[in-house]
Amino acid sequence: MKNVLKIIIALFATLQIQAQQMTLSGIISDESGLPLPGVNVVIEGSTKGAQTNFDGEYEIMVYKGDTVVFSYVGYIKEKKIITNLSTLSFSMKLDKEAIDEVVITALGTKRKKDEVTTAYQTVKVSDNSALKRRRGSPNSRKHQKVSRVKTKELKKANYPSVVNSLSGKVSGLTISNSHNGVNAGTRIVLRGNRALSGTNQALIIVDGKISTTKVLNKIKPNEIQTINVLKGASGSALYGSQAHQGVIVIQTKTGNYKLPKEVEAAINKHKAHNINSMETSQEVYVEIIENDFERTKNSPLSTFSIDVDRASYSNIRRMINNGQSISPDAVKIEEMVNYFDYNYPQPKDAHPFSIHTELAVTPWNAQTKIVKIGLQGKTFENKALPASNLTFLIDVSGSMSAQNKLPLLKAAFKLLVNQLREQDKVSIVVYAGAAGVVLEPTSGAEKEKILNALDNLQSGGSTAGGAGIKLAYNLAEENYKSKGNNRVILATDGDFNVGASSDKSMKKLIEEKRKSGVFLSVLGFGYGNYQDSKLEILADQGNGNHAYIDTMQEAQKVFGKEFGGTLYTIAKDVKIQVEFNPRKVQAYRLIGYENRLLDDEDFIDDTKDAGELGSGHKVTALYEVIPVGVESAYLKDNPDLKYLKSALTRGYADELLTVKFRYKKPEGKQSIEMVHVQKDIMQDISEDLKFASAVALFGMQLRQSSYHNNTTIEDVKLLAESGRGADKFGYRAEFIRLISSISN
Known part of the structure; x- marks a missing residue:
């Protein structure tokens, strides 16, 4: 009887203890109310902990009476004693001793x-x-x-x-x-x-x-x-x-x-x-020769590869915030424009993206018209994405020791790891003087193991980038997931100095490796020796994308808001060819995309590589056109031809241009074509087009373009403010603050 009583008492005690355990959750934000990703949440006196995701959310099992410690670099450590609350949300306070150093x-x-x-x-x-x-x-x-x-x-x-x-x-x-x-x-x-x-x-x-x-x-x-x-x-x-x-x-x-x-x-x-x-002096950019106006009668076709890279904008933002002079070749207008979100409709048919066009008066030149062409990639929820086979290829060489390189890199990758599912697998390859595997393929369910591997990374040595790329691709191929998302994610400042290091040899290496079906994402970190030219080549040739991460907020954008587009390709080798109607368009100019131009015959050549589109990705291209009959100083006299006379086709009098798109499915080899016609119908300029035009105009001013028509930073500011719109995540407001710091 005594034994039975003891068992009952023990069971009661156990139940009481278990009853005191509960799930604590909440949202941690900064002093302005924005969510803080990567906040460490640890039970004091234990190794049990969690981290906030990119929306500042966390969840951890606690007991009544536990002290939970919240810590984040640059903020005062917070200790909270748990009572009966199951939800705990608050804003962390800046550490005045460290914040402005x-x-x-x-x-x-x-x-x-x-x-x-x-x-x-x-x-x-x-x-x-x-x-x-x-x-x-x-x-x-x-x-x-x-x-x-x-x-x-x-x-x-x-x-x-x-x-x-x-x-x-x-x-x-x-x-x-x-x-x-x-x-x-x-x-x-x-x-x-x-x-x-x-x-x-x-x-x-x-x-x-x-x-x-x-x-x-x-x-x-x-x-x-x-x-x-x-x-x-x-x-x-x-x-x-x-x-x-x-x-x-x-x-x-x-x-x-x-x-x-x-x-x-x-x-x-x-x-x-x-x-x-x-x-x-140590930062390298590919030379950009600005696109000029093309006479439609001589060259009615404009052909280029899409570009969803956004690295140029965040890189320029860094330069402006640090008070540095900006190299014109660092200014890629298409990447600046595509950094921002625009309101395009989701696709409704079998194609993986929808097409949107708009025509209005050019904000900086009343004699010309501006055409906006927009693609909207189909958006898939994270849970609907196929299983991922990810290989993190991380530069841990001596050039990565600075705080805004490897330490920021590790914090950024934690945002990605916290979103992985059980069916996803991660491997980690590092390279310095040599390359090596520090984490064999590990399920996304084992987040603590992956995070520990990241935490243990240290910098030192030279930069064997070529060896690292080969090893990462080999590992990705060994663990290849059929119909899955197979991708190498390279994170570096691009300072390759051992082995295959020239732009030409790196291009050849990646061209060979992409045949495996493994895609490549390239993330740039740091500055001083930032090698934009190499990273752009790697991304372009590796069927991938290129982003530049200068802050945790940018990491949140790349790995949080745009997670699917960063990692999952829905269409590859996407090309655009625009045919202008010479009855309507005297001349046209593609704004940006100078490094993405293709020969006209490349459009139907399926062996030619082009850009990739990810889940939810948007692509925007702008043309400035000079209507027929308008006199323009931008146009030079055209010599008369003796043997060739242009004859205009009858009909199509109401059409301004025709846009053709060709793309392949991620595992396909044959292109699929789409066609979209833009009528010569003027519209009131939308907020999206106003803002995109403001960004493009700012880029032209930074590049000291011949075509910004003597506009000023104040003109950019007014145009951006009129196109700010809903601005859900505040990126447009940030742009306005950025240009305001220059105008002041």
Whole structure:
């Protein structure tokens, strides 16, 4: 009887304990109410945890009385004691100690091996997150360096203050901004002097007098004659013990102050850094020759491959936010336009996409018309997508050590992993001095195992990109899923320097590998040595797409909002051919797509590779056309022909153009053709076309195009504001803020 009673009591206790266990869920957001992806949710004192998905949602099993810890880089760690609540949602608070820190480097500087100190990377502080601080090497103290900042470059960048203008210009400099009420201020620290307590700020000298960051903040770049930064013992030797943390020496134009001879000697002893050449000298872009107007009678056909890459916009956004000059060849207008979402109807027939066209007066030229051609790929819910065989190919070479490279990469990939299903499998291949497999094919149900493999990645070594690609494709082929989604996802800054590294050899390698049926997605990270040309070639030749990730918000867009399109191809080798009616169109110009042009005969040649369309993807192309009878300075006189006379076909008087599309199914070899006719009927310009035109016009201005018709940034802003529309995710608003920062 006693034994029975004991069993009953034990069962009752067990049931009571189990009754106290519950599922805790909620949404974690930032200070502005936007969801925070990648927040770590851990039960204190245990290894049990979870992460928020790209919508900020989490779910974890807890007991009453547990303390749950919420942590995210750049935000104050939150501890919540669980009572009887099953739902817990809140906004995290910014960590004022870390949020506005900027670590600065002179990008692209070449140094001998014995001169190398810990590399620092410029960190862009976004609205919603901040990146971890990086400590300097102890060896950095022994190097006496001097950096000279060219003030004419600062003026170009339109910085509001000298402190901001230093961003990205001097190696090993850290700028920390505090916004704590009356104690608000700025702290400037040179690398190697990162004591946790004590006065470790660099000495500031303005026109020969000791000054403060408060004064420095008030000086405008156009008031500066020179800025020199002295590190290590050089500062102490010139300015005494008060300068042992380094010196920033500033001469203003109105101060009539000359540097002492010994200071000039110390500066001249060291090689000054050329700021302008450092910004982009290591970044490589394919040359773009802008499309001109084509006379319809001479060339009625315009043929090109679609492009769903969006890397150019996020890359340009990074440059603008960092105050860098923008190479015209970095500006791919089609990628900028296609970064944004437009309201196109879903396909209703057997084809995997629908076609939409629109005709209106060109916003920047009343004498011409603008044509918008839009494709809408069929959208599949994630659960309806076929099983995936994904191989992550991750660059862990030394060039990936910066905070906005490998650390950001790992956080971004976690967003993808958290969406995988049991039937999906992931492998991880890394490459540095050599390539290797760090995770064999693993089910999406084993998320913790995949995440641990990502967490354990570290950078170091050279960049054997070719070997990594071969190994990743071999692994993908060994685990090939028939009728599944077989894809290699390459994440790198593109800095290949071992093995197959030239653009030509990489193209040949990928052309060979794509025959396996494995698709390729390419994700670019970081800057300073960003190799856009290689990454574009890899994506184009690998039947894939190319994106540039500069923040967690961009990672959320690529792996969250556009998950299906990023990973699942619904049509390949998609080509567009537009035939213009010479009765209506005197001349036309394709805006962008310069690197995607095809010969007219390529349109019906099924052996010619072209672009791919993913689930839910949209493609937008813009033409500017000059109607018949309109005089235009853009058109040159055409010589008369002796042997060939053009005869116009009768009929079709109401048609402006005919659009033809050809595509193959993902595993198909024969193209399917679609035809769409645009009548010569003018419409009131839609919000979508206004906004797309604003983005295209901005791109033309950045490229210093011959065709932007003397418009200004203010014209772009007004056009974008009138086309902002519903803007569900705020991307259009971000564009308006971006161009406003330039116009101001």
